[in-house]
Amino acid sequence: MKRIYAIPEWCVNCRRCEVACKAQHSPWPGNIVKAFTLAGDEIYNRVRVEGDNIVSFAANCRHCAKPKCVEGCISGAMQRDPETGVVTSDPSRCVGCRTCVSMCPFGAISVVPAPSGVKSIALKCDLCGDGAGAPGEPSCVAACPNRALMYVESEAM
Template sequence: MRYGFAIDTQRCIGCHTCAVGCRMENNLPQGTWWNRILTDGGENMDTPAGVFPDITMSYVPVACQHCENPACVKVCPVGATYTDPETGVVRQDYDKCIGCRMCVAACPYTGVRSFNWEEPKYTIDFAIGSADVPAHQKHVVEKCTMCWHRLADGEEPACIRLCPERARFWGDLDDPNSEVAKVIASREYKQLLPEKGTKPSVYYLV
Protein backbone atom coordinates (compact mmCIF):
# COMPACT_ATOMS: atom_id res chain seq x y z
CA MET A 1 0.00 0.00 0.00
CA ARG A 2 0.99 3.64 -0.35
CA TYR A 3 -0.61 6.13 2.00
CA GLY A 4 -1.26 9.66 0.83
CA PHE A 5 -3.48 12.74 1.09
CA ALA A 6 -5.91 14.66 -1.06
CA ILE A 7 -6.74 18.23 -0.03
CA ASP A 8 -9.81 19.98 -1.42
CA THR A 9 -8.65 23.56 -1.99
CA GLN A 10 -12.24 24.62 -2.69
CA ARG A 11 -13.35 23.53 0.78
CA CYS A 12 -10.30 24.59 2.82
CA ILE A 13 -11.13 27.81 4.70
CA GLY A 14 -7.65 28.43 6.10
CA CYS A 15 -8.73 27.90 9.70
CA HIS A 16 -5.36 26.31 10.63
CA THR A 17 -7.12 23.59 12.66
CA CYS A 18 -5.05 20.89 10.95
CA ALA A 19 -1.82 22.76 11.72
CA VAL A 20 -2.69 23.38 15.37
CA GLY A 21 -4.03 19.85 15.80
CA CYS A 22 -0.75 18.50 14.42
CA ARG A 23 1.22 20.55 16.96
CA MET A 24 -0.94 19.32 19.83
CA GLU A 25 -1.02 15.65 18.81
CA ASN A 26 2.75 15.51 18.30
CA ASN A 27 3.75 17.73 21.26
CA LEU A 28 5.80 19.95 18.96
CA PRO A 29 8.35 22.33 20.51
CA GLN A 30 7.92 26.10 20.48
CA GLY A 31 8.21 27.63 17.03
CA THR A 32 7.90 24.28 15.24
CA TRP A 33 5.19 23.62 12.68
CA TRP A 34 5.05 20.42 10.65
CA ASN A 35 1.93 21.56 8.80
CA ARG A 36 1.54 25.14 7.54
CA ILE A 37 -1.37 26.82 5.78
CA LEU A 38 -0.02 29.07 3.04
CA THR A 39 -2.12 31.71 1.30
CA ASP A 40 -2.35 31.71 -2.48
CA GLY A 41 -3.15 35.38 -2.71
CA GLY A 42 -1.37 38.48 -1.44
CA GLU A 43 2.12 38.87 -0.07
CA ASN A 44 1.08 38.15 3.54
CA MET A 45 -0.88 35.37 5.21
CA ASP A 46 -4.66 35.57 4.79
CA THR A 47 -4.54 38.48 2.35
CA PRO A 48 -6.05 38.41 -1.15
CA ALA A 49 -4.38 39.18 -4.44
CA GLY A 50 -5.68 41.90 -6.70
CA VAL A 51 -7.60 45.11 -6.09
CA PHE A 52 -11.15 45.14 -4.72
CA PRO A 53 -13.56 44.02 -6.06
CA ASP A 54 -11.38 41.89 -8.34
CA ILE A 55 -9.61 39.82 -5.70
CA THR A 56 -8.74 36.14 -5.31
CA MET A 57 -7.49 34.03 -2.43
CA SER A 58 -7.19 30.36 -1.59
CA TYR A 59 -5.26 28.27 0.89
CA VAL A 60 -2.56 25.64 0.39
CA PRO A 61 -1.79 23.39 3.36
CA VAL A 62 1.84 22.30 3.06
CA ALA A 63 3.69 19.58 4.97
CA CYS A 64 6.02 16.73 4.06
CA GLN A 65 4.81 15.39 0.72
CA HIS A 66 5.77 11.77 1.58
CA CYS A 67 7.15 11.37 -1.91
CA GLU A 68 7.23 8.08 -3.76
CA ASN A 69 10.69 9.08 -5.03
CA PRO A 70 11.96 11.16 -2.08
CA ALA A 71 15.11 13.23 -2.61
CA CYS A 72 15.70 13.32 1.15
CA VAL A 73 16.06 9.54 1.45
CA LYS A 74 18.67 9.44 -1.31
CA VAL A 75 21.03 11.88 0.40
CA CYS A 76 20.78 10.82 4.05
CA PRO A 77 24.22 9.33 4.85
CA VAL A 78 23.07 7.27 7.85
CA GLY A 79 19.62 6.05 6.85
CA ALA A 80 17.84 8.24 9.38
CA THR A 81 15.42 9.37 6.68
CA TYR A 82 13.81 6.36 5.04
CA THR A 83 10.66 5.11 3.33
CA ASP A 84 8.58 2.61 5.23
CA PRO A 85 8.28 -0.33 2.81
CA GLU A 86 4.77 -1.31 3.92
CA THR A 87 3.06 2.10 3.79
CA GLY A 88 5.23 4.40 1.68
CA VAL A 89 5.43 6.89 4.58
CA VAL A 90 8.70 8.85 4.64
CA ARG A 91 9.95 8.50 8.19
CA GLN A 92 12.66 10.02 10.36
CA ASP A 93 14.68 8.06 12.95
CA TYR A 94 15.76 10.61 15.57
CA ASP A 95 18.26 8.22 17.16
CA LYS A 96 20.13 7.78 13.87
CA CYS A 97 19.99 11.43 12.76
CA ILE A 98 23.40 13.14 12.97
CA GLY A 99 22.06 16.62 12.26
CA CYS A 100 23.83 17.08 8.92
CA ARG A 101 20.63 18.53 7.38
CA MET A 102 21.35 16.99 3.97
CA CYS A 103 17.67 16.04 3.80
CA VAL A 104 16.68 19.68 4.31
CA ALA A 105 18.97 20.81 1.49
CA ALA A 106 17.74 18.11 -0.90
CA CYS A 107 14.01 18.55 -0.28
CA PRO A 108 12.46 20.86 -2.91
CA TYR A 109 9.54 21.72 -0.61
CA THR A 110 10.85 24.64 1.42
CA GLY A 111 9.92 24.74 5.09
CA VAL A 112 8.46 21.26 5.55
CA ARG A 113 11.36 20.25 7.83
CA SER A 114 12.61 21.83 11.03
CA PHE A 115 15.90 21.44 12.89
CA ASN A 116 16.24 21.52 16.65
CA TRP A 117 19.30 23.69 17.18
CA GLU A 118 18.83 23.59 20.95
CA GLU A 119 17.10 21.38 23.47
CA PRO A 120 13.38 21.61 22.56
CA LYS A 121 11.42 24.11 24.66
CA TYR A 122 7.69 24.02 25.34
CA THR A 123 5.03 26.54 26.30
CA ILE A 124 3.80 24.42 29.20
CA ASP A 125 5.83 22.20 31.50
CA PHE A 126 4.22 18.86 30.70
CA ALA A 127 3.81 16.81 27.53
CA ILE A 128 0.60 17.02 25.54
CA GLY A 129 -0.79 14.91 22.73
CA SER A 130 -0.19 11.21 22.29
CA ALA A 131 1.99 9.35 24.77
CA ASP A 132 3.30 7.28 21.84
CA VAL A 133 5.02 10.23 20.14
CA PRO A 134 8.84 9.88 20.25
CA ALA A 135 10.62 12.42 22.43
CA HIS A 136 11.92 15.42 20.52
CA GLN A 137 15.70 15.72 20.58
CA LYS A 138 18.37 18.36 20.18
CA HIS A 139 20.32 18.51 16.90
CA VAL A 140 17.92 16.41 14.83
CA VAL A 141 15.68 17.12 11.84
CA GLU A 142 11.93 16.73 12.25
CA LYS A 143 8.93 16.71 9.92
CA CYS A 144 5.41 15.38 9.47
CA THR A 145 5.31 11.68 10.35
CA MET A 146 1.79 11.20 8.96
CA CYS A 147 1.04 10.57 12.67
CA TRP A 148 2.90 7.28 12.51
CA HIS A 149 1.94 6.43 16.09
CA ARG A 150 -1.72 6.66 15.09
CA LEU A 151 -1.25 4.60 11.94
CA ALA A 152 0.34 1.87 14.06
CA ASP A 153 -2.91 1.72 16.06
CA GLY A 154 -5.10 1.60 12.95
CA GLU A 155 -6.15 5.25 13.21
CA GLU A 156 -6.02 8.06 10.67
CA PRO A 157 -3.71 11.10 11.02
CA ALA A 158 -4.87 13.79 13.43
CA CYS A 159 -5.20 16.43 10.68
CA ILE A 160 -7.77 14.25 8.90
CA ARG A 161 -9.82 13.67 12.03
CA LEU A 162 -9.87 17.35 13.02
CA CYS A 163 -10.60 19.21 9.75
CA PRO A 164 -13.97 20.95 10.33
CA GLU A 165 -14.71 21.38 6.62
CA ARG A 166 -13.77 17.79 5.69
CA ALA A 167 -11.36 19.22 3.15
CA ARG A 168 -8.75 16.53 3.75
CA PHE A 169 -8.79 12.91 2.59
CA TRP A 170 -6.32 10.16 3.46
CA GLY A 171 -5.81 6.51 2.69
CA ASP A 172 -4.18 3.98 0.39
CA LEU A 173 -3.49 5.59 -2.97
CA ASP A 174 -2.94 2.14 -4.53
CA ASP A 175 -6.41 0.93 -3.51
CA PRO A 176 -8.93 2.12 -6.14
CA ASN A 177 -11.75 1.56 -3.65
CA SER A 178 -10.29 3.84 -0.97
CA GLU A 179 -11.95 7.22 -0.43
CA VAL A 180 -8.79 9.13 -1.26
CA ALA A 181 -8.24 7.22 -4.52
CA LYS A 182 -11.86 7.75 -5.56
CA VAL A 183 -11.81 11.50 -4.95
CA ILE A 184 -8.53 11.89 -6.86
CA ALA A 185 -9.97 9.91 -9.78
CA SER A 186 -13.11 12.08 -9.88
CA ARG A 187 -11.54 15.55 -9.65
CA GLU A 188 -8.91 17.66 -11.31
CA TYR A 189 -5.85 18.10 -9.15
CA LYS A 190 -2.38 19.55 -9.00
CA GLN A 191 0.78 18.53 -7.16
CA LEU A 192 3.63 20.63 -5.84
CA LEU A 193 6.70 20.81 -8.07
CA PRO A 194 5.97 17.71 -10.17
CA GLU A 195 8.89 18.67 -12.41
CA LYS A 196 11.28 17.67 -9.58
CA GLY A 197 10.42 14.02 -10.14
CA THR A 198 9.76 13.27 -6.48
CA LYS A 199 6.24 11.93 -7.13
CA PRO A 200 4.57 13.50 -4.07
CA SER A 201 1.79 11.62 -2.31
CA VAL A 202 -0.25 14.78 -1.69
CA TYR A 203 -2.86 15.82 -4.25
CA TYR A 204 -4.49 19.26 -4.25
CA LEU A 205 -8.03 19.08 -5.64
CA VAL A 206 -8.96 22.15 -7.68
Protein backbone atom coordinates in the same frame (compact mmCIF):
# COMPACT_ATOMS: atom_id res chain seq x y z
CA MET B 1 -0.61 3.24 0.40
CA LYS B 2 -2.73 5.94 1.97
CA ARG B 3 -1.44 9.49 1.66
CA ILE B 4 -2.55 12.93 2.78
CA TYR B 5 -3.52 15.29 -0.03
CA ALA B 6 -4.30 18.98 0.28
CA ILE B 7 -7.08 20.67 -1.69
CA PRO B 8 -6.08 24.36 -1.71
CA GLU B 9 -9.49 25.54 -2.93
CA TRP B 10 -11.10 24.22 0.27
CA CYS B 11 -8.48 25.50 2.74
CA VAL B 12 -9.66 28.54 4.75
CA ASN B 13 -6.35 29.13 6.55
CA CYS B 14 -7.81 28.21 9.96
CA ARG B 15 -4.65 26.30 10.95
CA ARG B 16 -6.63 23.68 12.86
CA CYS B 17 -4.43 21.02 11.21
CA GLU B 18 -1.37 22.64 12.80
CA VAL B 19 -3.01 22.77 16.23
CA ALA B 20 -4.16 19.13 16.04
CA CYS B 21 -0.70 18.00 14.93
CA LYS B 22 1.04 19.82 17.76
CA ALA B 23 -1.41 18.43 20.32
CA GLN B 24 -1.06 14.90 18.93
CA HIS B 25 2.73 14.98 19.24
CA SER B 26 2.74 16.42 22.75
CA PRO B 27 3.02 14.31 25.90
CA TRP B 28 -0.80 14.67 26.09
CA PRO B 29 -2.00 13.41 22.67
CA GLY B 30 -5.16 15.16 21.58
CA ASN B 31 -5.29 17.54 24.56
CA ILE B 32 -4.93 20.96 22.96
CA VAL B 33 -5.00 22.94 26.22
CA LYS B 34 -2.19 20.98 27.85
CA ALA B 35 -0.16 20.84 24.62
CA PHE B 36 -0.13 24.62 24.32
CA THR B 37 0.01 25.66 27.97
CA LEU B 38 2.32 23.02 29.44
CA ALA B 39 4.53 22.11 26.48
CA GLY B 40 4.63 25.57 24.93
CA ASP B 41 7.28 25.91 22.25
CA GLU B 42 8.90 22.56 22.97
CA ILE B 43 6.49 20.68 20.69
CA TYR B 44 6.51 21.31 16.94
CA ASN B 45 3.75 20.54 14.46
CA ARG B 46 4.67 18.47 11.42
CA VAL B 47 2.27 20.15 9.01
CA ARG B 48 2.06 23.86 8.31
CA VAL B 49 -0.34 26.09 6.43
CA GLU B 50 1.23 28.19 3.71
CA GLY B 51 -0.43 31.12 2.01
CA ASP B 52 -2.88 33.78 3.07
CA ASN B 53 -6.62 34.27 3.48
CA ILE B 54 -7.14 34.14 -0.29
CA VAL B 55 -5.12 31.07 -1.25
CA SER B 56 -3.69 28.66 1.30
CA PHE B 57 -2.88 24.98 1.67
CA ALA B 58 -1.34 22.57 4.14
CA ALA B 59 2.25 21.67 3.31
CA ASN B 60 2.78 18.09 4.38
CA CYS B 61 4.86 15.06 3.48
CA ARG B 62 3.55 13.02 0.54
CA HIS B 63 5.51 9.88 1.57
CA CYS B 64 6.83 9.52 -1.96
CA ALA B 65 7.54 6.13 -3.53
CA LYS B 66 11.06 7.37 -4.40
CA PRO B 67 11.67 10.08 -1.80
CA LYS B 68 14.37 12.59 -2.67
CA CYS B 69 14.83 13.35 1.05
CA VAL B 70 15.87 9.75 1.68
CA GLU B 71 18.23 9.78 -1.31
CA GLY B 72 19.91 12.95 -0.09
CA CYS B 73 20.14 12.11 3.61
CA ILE B 74 23.85 11.81 4.45
CA SER B 75 23.32 10.20 7.87
CA GLY B 76 20.61 7.69 7.04
CA ALA B 77 18.12 9.44 9.35
CA MET B 78 15.51 9.67 6.58
CA GLN B 79 14.15 6.24 5.73
CA ARG B 80 11.24 4.78 3.82
CA ASP B 81 9.61 1.65 5.22
CA PRO B 82 9.42 -0.80 2.27
CA GLU B 83 6.25 -2.43 3.61
CA THR B 84 4.16 0.58 4.64
CA GLY B 85 5.75 3.25 2.43
CA VAL B 86 5.91 5.68 5.35
CA VAL B 87 8.91 8.01 5.24
CA THR B 88 10.33 8.75 8.68
CA SER B 89 13.11 10.78 10.22
CA ASP B 90 15.15 9.30 13.05
CA PRO B 91 16.16 12.20 15.32
CA SER B 92 18.97 10.18 16.90
CA ARG B 93 20.67 9.83 13.50
CA CYS B 94 19.90 13.30 12.10
CA VAL B 95 22.88 15.66 11.94
CA GLY B 96 20.85 18.73 11.02
CA CYS B 97 22.53 19.25 7.63
CA ARG B 98 19.24 20.31 5.94
CA THR B 99 19.91 18.31 2.77
CA CYS B 100 16.49 16.68 3.09
CA VAL B 101 14.89 20.13 3.31
CA SER B 102 16.51 21.24 0.06
CA MET B 103 15.66 17.98 -1.72
CA CYS B 104 11.96 17.77 -0.77
CA PRO B 105 9.90 19.04 -3.73
CA PHE B 106 6.93 19.78 -1.45
CA GLY B 107 8.65 21.86 1.23
CA ALA B 108 7.34 19.43 3.82
CA ILE B 109 10.39 19.11 6.07
CA SER B 110 11.28 21.56 8.81
CA VAL B 111 14.42 21.86 10.89
CA VAL B 112 13.81 22.42 14.60
CA PRO B 113 15.98 22.48 17.71
CA ALA B 114 16.73 19.00 19.02
CA PRO B 115 15.20 18.13 22.40
CA SER B 116 18.67 18.37 23.92
CA GLY B 117 19.07 21.83 22.39
CA VAL B 118 22.55 20.94 21.15
CA LYS B 119 21.74 20.67 17.47
CA SER B 120 18.89 20.90 14.97
CA ILE B 121 16.96 17.96 13.57
CA ALA B 122 14.66 17.37 10.61
CA LEU B 123 10.97 17.06 11.42
CA LYS B 124 8.23 15.84 9.10
CA CYS B 125 4.82 14.22 9.02
CA ASP B 126 4.76 10.73 10.48
CA LEU B 127 1.15 9.90 9.51
CA CYS B 128 0.34 9.79 13.22
CA GLY B 129 -2.86 7.87 12.53
CA ASP B 130 -4.32 8.52 15.96
CA GLY B 131 -6.58 11.44 15.18
CA ALA B 132 -10.07 11.90 16.50
CA GLY B 133 -11.60 10.99 13.14
CA ALA B 134 -11.86 7.66 11.38
CA PRO B 135 -9.61 4.84 12.69
CA GLY B 136 -6.06 5.39 11.50
CA GLU B 137 -6.82 8.88 10.20
CA PRO B 138 -4.06 11.41 10.96
CA SER B 139 -4.98 14.14 13.43
CA CYS B 140 -4.53 16.94 10.88
CA VAL B 141 -7.04 15.34 8.53
CA ALA B 142 -9.55 14.74 11.32
CA ALA B 143 -9.28 18.38 12.45
CA CYS B 144 -9.88 20.00 9.06
CA PRO B 145 -13.39 21.54 9.08
CA ASN B 146 -13.66 21.74 5.27
CA ARG B 147 -11.95 18.42 4.52
CA ALA B 148 -9.24 20.33 2.64
CA LEU B 149 -6.98 17.50 3.78
CA MET B 150 -7.89 14.04 2.59
CA TYR B 151 -6.36 10.71 3.61
CA VAL B 152 -6.84 8.46 0.60
CA GLU B 153 -5.36 5.40 -1.03
CA SER B 154 -3.00 6.32 -3.86
CA GLU B 155 -0.08 4.77 -5.69
CA ALA B 156 1.01 8.08 -7.22
CA MET B 157 4.26 9.90 -6.40
